[in-house]
Amino acid sequence: MRRFLPALILTVIGIGLAVVLASREASVVGDHLVGFPDDDKTAHLLRPAVLSALCLVPAIAALYYGLAGALDRYLIRSFMGAFTLCFTSLFSIWLIGDLTENLPDFRKSGNTFRFMGMYYGAAFPKFFVDFAPFGLLLAMLYSLGKLSRGQEIVSIIQTGRGVARLIAPLIAMGFMVGLACLGFNYRWAPAAQAYHDALLEETKMGSLSRARNVVYFTEDNRRLWLIGGFPYDYHRGEPLRNLIVRSFSEDGSPEWRLRAEKAEWDRENNNWTFQGVSKWDLTHRLDTRESPIDPERDLDLPDPYVVEGWSETPWQLIKPGLKAEELGIPGLYSWLVQNRESEWGNKRRFVTQWHYRWAQPGICLAIVLLAAPLGIVFSRRGAAGGVALAIFMCAGMMFSSTVFLSLGESGYMPPMWAAWGTNILATAVALVLIQRRLVGRPIYQTLRKLIPV
DSSP states (O other): OTTTHHHHHHHHHHHHHHHHHHHHHHHHHHHHHHHOTTSOHHHHHTHHHHHHHHHTHHHHHHHHHHHSOHHHHHHHHHHHHHHHHHHHHHHHHHHHHHHHHHHHHHHTTSSHHHHHHHHHHHHHHHHHHHHHHHHHHHHHHHHHHHHHHTTHHHHHHHTTOOHHHHHHHHHHHHHHHHHHHHHHHHTHHHHHHHHHHHHHHHHHHSOOEEEEEEEEEETTTTEEEEEEEEETTGGGTOOEEEEEEEEEOTTSOEEEEEEEEEEEEOTTTOOEEEESOEEEEOTTOOOTTSOTTOGGGEEOOOSSEEEOSOOOOHHHHHGGGOOGGGOOHHHHHHHHHHTSSOSSSOHHHHHHHHHHHHHTTHHHHHHHHHHHHHHOOOSTTOSHHHHHHHHHHHHHHHHHHHHHHHHHHHTSSOHHHHHHHHHHHHHHHHHHHHHHHHTTOOHHHHHHHHSOO
8 A cells, every 4th residue: 555655645636736727727728719719629628638637647657656566666766766856956056047147137026926936837847848858867877877886787687687677667757757748848838938038028128928029911901910019918908019000902002000009909899999099091192202100191089099890809910929939739730720721821830840849758758768778887887988978969969959940940851850850860879779788788889880080
């Protein structure tokens, strides 16, 4: 019973968190679908279920630990202790550096501790996805190096277990960490960067922006919107700021231009209310050199100015201002479906990022496979060479990931291969190293043959 007690405790905690977080996420999804009725509903409705499953990942890992044998549990304890230590150390280093840089801005928020809680709570999913692979790398090298120095790995192999069977429970733990990364990648890690930056902007400029300098053109009504600032809580009635609306006739000639400091949209009657508004009639402009803001053409409008019958909604206007890197799987899929026949959008970037959402968690498994043969040492040479080589390979993985994504977004490589290229390359190298370790051949001689003298 003691073996399954951690799984039971984590299950209770996970269910409690899932009930609270999933209910909040369901309300957010419902509000989102009101503004984006053309989005893929199934992908968004799965968000509460994915969040609930994410809360139960630690319980699943604890259940696997309870079902494993005594030797596997010993390896898992050694590995997870090292992973917790390494990941906490990485988070502490990042936290100290970020606090040093942004603490003056935090103090401007009024309630410093509350703002810091929101800031780092929003940043954690992104941090976990970015740094979990490095935590796995350091944990593998530390735990396996410690076991090697104590001759424990040799003793385990003498019991009849091979290297592959020895690292199997560690691969399972890497898979659990990858599952957590996949859950965060579904929605919350990509969106974290946008909210993270918006919170900092609020302390510096007093406004919380979701996007800036957004341009949107409605083909049916021939209106061009130029929006300077899009508030992060636009779905809760926050006004758009510093916008210009231009209207064009069917032949492309300008009809009028409207400028406003703020604009609010009423979801009950679809009316737009503009404040600080000025409007100019451009139909009589015969000389193209004439300024379009001639005071004589300024139309007398009430302030606030209410416009009825416009079909545009804030959710439609913000779409061109959203970045592919800040959209989760539902947002990317909805964008691709809606722009399937469109010629103006850079679809390669969105397709590449969609594949990358699924491929990025696989880096956790690739890291475990790479670090395992380098952390296991049978000779007296020690693990220093393996540690240096593993770090060098991980730096190469980061570089190749950036290069592959750039090639995919620019069209020089198919998006799917660009997203999965780093995983495939790292797994192939890892399998070669594991094979060398299985047959008892030195890894360094193999790598030395690949380096030209």
